[in-house]
Amino acid sequence: MGDNIVSRGFRGRRRPDADIAGRIPPGQYLTRDFPVLSAGPTPRPALDRWDFVVRGDVESPRRWTWDEFRALPSETITKDIHCVTKWSKLDTVWEGVSVDTLLDGLETSADYLIAHCDGGYTTNLPLEDVTGGKAWVAFGYDGDALEPEHGGPARLLVPHLYFWKSAKWVRGLELVGEDQPGFWESLGYNNYGDPWLEQRYAGD
Amino acid sequence: MGGTGSQPRTGQPGRLDWRLAEVVETRDETPSVRTLRFAVPGWPGHKPGQHVDVRLTAEDGYQAQRSYSIATAPESPGVELAVERLDDGEVSPYLAGEVRPGDKLELRGPIGGYFTWTAGDGGPLLLVAGGSGVAPLMAMIRYRAAAKSVVPTTLLYSSRSAEEIIFREELDRLAAADSALRVVHALTRNQPAGWTGYRRRIDAAMLTEVFGPAAPSAVAFVCGPTSLVEQVATDLLALGHSADRIKTERFGPTGT
Numbered sequence: 001m002g003d004n005i006v007s008r009g010f011r012g013r014r015r016p017d018a019d020i021a022g023r024i025p026p027g028q029y030l031t032r033d034f035p036v037l038s039a040g041p042t043p044r045p046a047l048d049r050w051d052f053v054v055r056g057d058v059e060s061p062r063r064w065t066w067d068e069f070r071a072l073p074s075e076t077i078t079k080d081i082h083c084v085t086k087w088s089k090l091d092t093v094w095e096g097v098s099v100d101t102l103l104d105g106l107e108t109s110a111d112y113l114i115a116h117c118d119g120g121y122t123t124n125l126p127l128e129d130v131t132g133g134k135a136w137v138a139f140g141y142d143g144d145a146l147e148p149e150h151g152g153p154a155r156l157l158v159p160h161l162y163f164w165k166s167a168k169w170v171r172g173l174e175l176v177g178e179d180q181p182g183f184w185e186s187l188g189y190n191n192y193g194d195p196w197l198e199q200r201y202a203g204d
Numbered sequence: 205m206g207g208t209g210s211q212p213r214t215g216q217p218g219r220l221d222w223r224l225a226e227v228v229e230t231r232d233e234t235p236s237v238r239t240l241r242f243a244v245p246g247w248p249g250h251k252p253g254q255h256v257d258v259r260l261t262a263e264d265g266y267q268a269q270r271s272y273s274i275a276t277a278p279e280s281p282g283v284e285l286a287v288e289r290l291d292d293g294e295v296s297p298y299l300a301g302e303v304r305p306g307d308k309l310e311l312r313g314p315i316g317g318y319f320t321w322t323a324g325d326g327g328p329l330l331l332v333a334g335g336s337g338v339a340p341l342m343a344m345i346r347y348r349a350a351a352k353s354v355v356p357t358t359l360l361y362s363s364r365s366a367e368e369i370i371f372r373e374e375l376d377r378l379a380a381a382d383s384a385l386r387v388v389h390a391l392t393r394n395q396p397a398g399w400t401g402y403r404r405r406i407d408a409a410m411l412t413e414v415f416g417p418a419a420p421s422a423v424a425f426v427c428g429p430t431s432l433v434e435q436v437a438t439d440l441l442a443l444g445h446s447a448d449r450i451k452t453e454r455f456g457p458t459g460t
Binding site: 013085201 | 268440
């Protein structure tokens with residue numbers, strides 16, 4: 001429907017200050033909690049058997065053990081995050097390895113990638129959305145190790161897209177030539193997920 | 205915030221459009237939970253377990269959206285939501301307090317294709333709820349009854365007290381009429397005199413007693429606060445249920 005329907009008697013909360021309001025995408029609300037969302041049980045892989053791989057359309061796959069991964073250069077990242085279930089959280093602080101570092105010097109003709117996770121979860125992303133300082137594999141949150149329920153030991157962090165793209169328990173990136181919908185993208189959620197365009201569901 | 209920055213695009217194939225929904229009935233289920241039944245012209249139908257987005261618009265154009273699970277079976281008319289009033293919430297005090305029959309708001313959905321069950325998905329069906337997390341599981345139970353499914357089904361339902369059990373009478377009635385449906389309550393804070401059920405939070409021992417040994421074909425749905433969902437999903441894994449047959453959804457206050 002084109003016209004907005006006024007909900008009788010609904011006033012809503014006091015509007016956030018303009019500088020905050022400008023950081024909250026359409027249809028989102030500010031939270032100070034860190035809600036947990038996942039489709040199944042939380043995986044708890046042993047770190048001595050954990051690895052991270054880059055594979056697919058690459059000349060030679062890359063693999064890091066946990067110790068090798070943690071020895072890579074990492075950085076502190078402060079970003080706002082936006083979950084498709086409507087909450088946004090500002091100035092979250094992460095520690096992680098830039099995806100640029102993981103893909104550094106890699107020859108590929110791929111335009112897309114699929115993130116693969118413990119538990120079988122997948123999500124798809126254009127390669128250009130994870131390169132150029134836009135995405136990380138994060139292992140720390142708010143000064144501590146990333147907790148399992150929030151995706152530890154490591155999760156993808158792609159803060160400019162809805163947070164389901166920041167796949168928890170990530171174990172590898174598969175570079176592919178053709179885009180393929182991942183888990184939620186096959187179940188009615190948007191293929192790209194730009195919060196500023198409110199791309200929550202298929203067709204948005 | 206609000207959706208005022210872009211014009212709604214309507215009628216596009218595959219797009220979930222906002223629909224005008226009229227409140228046709230409200231019912232206080234517990235001191236803090238009210239169910240709202242909506243008439244939604246053109247509602248495309250849903251699978252048990254799916255949810256909707258609700259959008260409220262203030263007179264000055266300010267909008268707020270939240271998600272609520274659908275509690276009704278697809279076969280029944282309208283869409284029913286169970287809204288728990290959160291004292292510091294923005295939307296739930298309005299929905300569970302101010303709203304009355306005849307009011308209109310906007311809904312879009314159904315949303316979510318994973319936390320769903322239909323009879324063809326088999327069972328036994330193991331349902332674990334905490335508080336208002338019972339809503340999507342109630343949709344499955346009501347659907348199962350309407351579809352005359354005989355899939356063995358058990359609901360293990362944790363509430364703080366007897367007064368806070370949502371859908372209690374209907375659950376009792378459905379279970380009394382159906383030997384393949386069992387409803388087991390756990391009351392974590394207060395128990396009425398003579399209470400013979402569980403008096404603690406759900407734990408691994410309780411899951412074993414209630415559900416028995418893990419059957420390979422069993423499918424489990426767990427919905428409630430994060431602490432309950434994390435605990436129960438972890439316990440079910442340890443009891444031998446396979447991860448891809450434990451489906452979770454979280455409810456609860458998010459934000460101040």
